[in-house]
Structures are given as C-alpha cells and as structure tokens.
Amino acid sequence: MKLALPTLALALAASTSAQDYNQSAPFNLVIVSENKTVDGDYLASCHSGAGIESLCLTNQPSTSKPDPTPASVYQFNTTDTGATPNATIGQSGYLTWELHGADFNVSSALAFYFSYSSNVVLPLFYPGIDYSTVVPVAFDSNNLMNIQDYVIDTVNPPTYGDEKAYYRWYACTTYYLGYTYVNLAWTLGEAAPQNPTCVKVDVKRVFV
Template sequence: MKFSTTTTLLGAALAGSASAQNYTQSAPFTLRVVSSDPASNITDSYLYACHAGAAIEGLCVGSNSTTPTVSNTYYFNTTTCDGCTPTNLGSLVWNLPVQLPDADHYSEALSISLDNLGSNVHFPLFEGGYGSTQLGFTDDKKLFASVYGDDSKNVPGERPESVTEELQNWYVCWGTVGGYYYQALAWVTAGEPHNPTCEKVEVVRDDI
C-alpha cells in the first residue's frame, strides 16, 4: 500500500536523523497571518499544513477559527550541543501523523527553496529528511528568516561585511505548492512579488 511504503521510508529517515540531531522541541502553537491591509479577508486567518505530495506539506490559509487541530499546530525545534553558542534560531516543524512501532508522528521541518526559477515567489514546504531553513521569532512573536548580508549594497572588488538580518518577506499568494494549486504562505526573495496575487502579511505565533 502507498501509505505503508511512505511510512516505511519515514521510519528509515527518522532512525537516521534521530542519531544525528539533538534538539529541544517547544510547546505547541498556531500560526496566524496578519495582512498589511486591515480590510483583507485573510487577516487573522490561521495557516494549516496542506497536502503537497507524498509526506510533503505546504502552509495554506485556513479559517479564522482559533481551535487548534493536528493540521494547524506547529513546534519550534532548537538544537543543542556541547560548546555551541546559544541562538534564537531553529526549525519550524509540523508533526506528520504516522503509524510506526515506536512513534505516532514524524517531525517535518520547513524549508524555503527556489522552486520556481522564473519567479521571486517561493512556497515553503514541510519535508522529512531534508535540511531546514533557519527561522526565529521576534520578541512580539513574529516569524522571521535569518540572512547574512545585503547584496544590493555590493561594490566591485570589495568584499562586503557579513551582517545578519532578520527578514519577514512573507506573503500569501495563489500558486503551485508541490503538485497542487493553493492560496498559501510564500517567501519573496527581494523586491515586489512577481506573482500578482500576492498579499503582504506578517506571521504571528499564538501559543496554545
């Protein structure tokens, strides 16, 4: 059966990743979008994990119901190790329900990849066994991505200073998320979105 095959693959990935990572998982929370347009019909809507492929999920816009469910509950993983410098960065994860002998879920980390080279709009995905994008939360619980440097200030022959920035280039757009067409959370790499359906938002963590 397809589900059994997927579960077997996830079990193998889980076994391989568990020995390589030492992380602390936060208490559960939901993610709410706040539009830059107060009259928007998506402001205060909650994001839910929507099917985008085999054990792959995007972050789609759902209702404004505050009720936590399996699909709209997330966690924040921070890694720990001897000698590491403490950081406020980590992985945003969603727990995919699975049927394994020793587990009932598998934590999938969110990653932002260049899924469409013809656009500056990219849809984050939860995937098992892949590297995650380093994210964090501001003091007022807004989700950001950590980047190093601003190449818009580069000059010929001069190596730029490495400066860490906390960007919140989040939008809600209609687009292809994995193999499906959804209204979902997207990341715009720079400038105005190439996709005309995009609406600027902030992503806010609401603790449960």
Template sequence: MRFQLSSLLAGLLASVVSAQEDPVQTGPFNLHIKGKEGSSIDGYAGSCHAGAAIEGLCYNAGPLPTGNSFEYYFNASSYTVVDDVPVGKLIWKLPYNGGEATVDQSLALQFTVNSNVAAAMFGIGSYSSDIGFDKDSKFFSWAYLDDSTFEAGKAPFPSGNGTAYYQWYVISFCLVGD
C-alpha cells in the first residue's frame, strides 16, 4: 500500500510540474507612445539610466531611434489571462561587458507613499509588475482588487476576475547644466 500511495503522490507531483509552462518570450519590439486625439505626444519609450543597474522608462519624442534602449520583450505564460490575453513581464535587456552580453531586467511600478503616481523602472531581482497587451496592442497593468469598492473596516476581497487598467501618463523633464 505504501508503494501505491507514494507512486500516486509522485505521479500527481509530476503532472503538476509538467502542467507549469515556461514563459514564452516575444520580441524584440518597440513601445510606441501616442497621446489622445489632438495631442502632440507621438514618440517611443526608451530605457534611460536611473541608477546602478536601474533604468527608467523614458519618453523620446519623434521617430524611432535605433539601439538596444528601445527594444523590449514580453514574457508571458498561460497562468494569468485578462480579457482573453496573456499577462506577463515586460523585459529590457541591460547590456554589459562592452555590449557583448545582456541580463534581463523586468519592469516594476515603483510607488511612493505620498503620491498617487508610480514610476516605471527596470531592475535586476526587483519586484516586477505583471502587464499585458490587449488585442489592439495597447499596454495595460491589471489587478484583482478594485480599491474604489473598499469599505472602511472590512478587508478587501479579490473579485477573481482581473481588470485591465490603461491610465498611463507621460511626464517629461530635462535637467540642463553648464
């Protein structure tokens, strides 16, 4: 009987492990940023230096520049699907060793407690945010919780259905020195 039980458990474990898929990576592709109708915003996202092995997601107006800074990848698995499209990680490949090698950095939304804004940052080993691209190739973040439904004194309960969020804003600034 012990042999049969252990064989059953090993079989179940093997089926669970085999059911998990490795993420599928697509790319490279570019992130085209267009404003609402009538807006002059029309450019591309590029990875820009923000610290030691940390890059921001920066806006570059005009035509698509060339180079690794404007090439992204999407790692998706079949685990999470929102509105019939897969959710996953946005990846930028940080070059090192003179550009001969790269290391994957995933996008994370970095929140500040005194603001309702999050900065999009790439880093190594940092928390990453799940995102997706809808059927029209529009970029979204998602969540199971809708904080507009929270009630004071009650713990929030996830809906079980992911909701896509498209509230993106471009903030551009330039520091000019001598």
C-alpha cells in the first residue's frame, strides 16, 4: 500500500492507539556538502519562539545563538506497519527532539513551516507532537535523511510509481519570528531555492 505524505502522517497518528513506536538509539545530524563552509557542521535545535526550535548549523555566525552551538541529540521513531520498507532508501518515520525546561521535558516531532511567498520550507520542532502535521522522513542505507513520495507530477497526466527518496536539503540563512539563523531548509519541487543564500547539503545520521 502506498501513502502520500499527508496520508502517511495521518496514518502515523491513527496508529498510536493500535501499536507502539520503535525508537532508535540517539544520534547527531551532520551536514555533508561540497561547500566547505558548511561541510561537517552539526545540526542544533535553536530557539525560534516559545518552545519552537529550528535546526541551525553549529558553526555558522548568528546574533541569536552562541557560536559554535553544541550539537543536539535526536531520535527516530517508526512503527510496525506490516509493509516491508525499501532497505536502500529506508523506512519512513518521524524525527524527534526533547525540549528540556526548568521543570519539564517535552518531546517534539519535526514539522514544516511554509511561507506562501517562497519555495524554501523551514523545518521546525513545535512543543509536543501533533501527529497530523508531523513530516515523515527516512534514513537510507548510507544514513542520509530523505523524504519519500510515489506521485510523479512532472508528466501529463500525473502518474505514480514506486516510493522514491528525495534529498532536497539546503543550508540557508532564514528569518522566522525575529530569529535569523543559517538553518537546514527544504525546497519544494525541482526548482532551485529562490533564497540566494542556500547551498546544497545532505544530512547524515551519526549515532552517539
């Protein structure tokens, strides 16, 4: 059975009452890029609002965070869906990070913030886990993070095929609620990002 991204997110939500999530060992996320300015940077959850965190690059300058910023620790959560995932591109699940407050700990799952004027999307962790907005990601056999889909709309009429992994990650200087960071970003479709600061990157999982 094939599920589009919104459908998969809803399926993950619906499955919470029926099955448990399998949580991975903790890991860091590392930038891999031909651009030496960002290559080797780790990702860190950076304050971007009340309990909201973006994924900023550790060694990039900013007036809103210390430089360098300590790398954050993440985990990956999947379910036993009964479907056999593609071992090469990986099984889709969701990426989580735990917010530690003075007297609380809150687990958050990755979501996307869309600007209607841009094709550059900002990945964010919002407080708690809203399974209706979670963004499914996967890690392939090389531990590179991807997003999968099976719909092909670059032909007329649109068609579908096997699940395909996309790696449309970029490092971009972004603005959100008054915070400007060099952040991990995602681009919509095949077009180049309209943000002129964006450089192409991959995101690699490194267990700690």
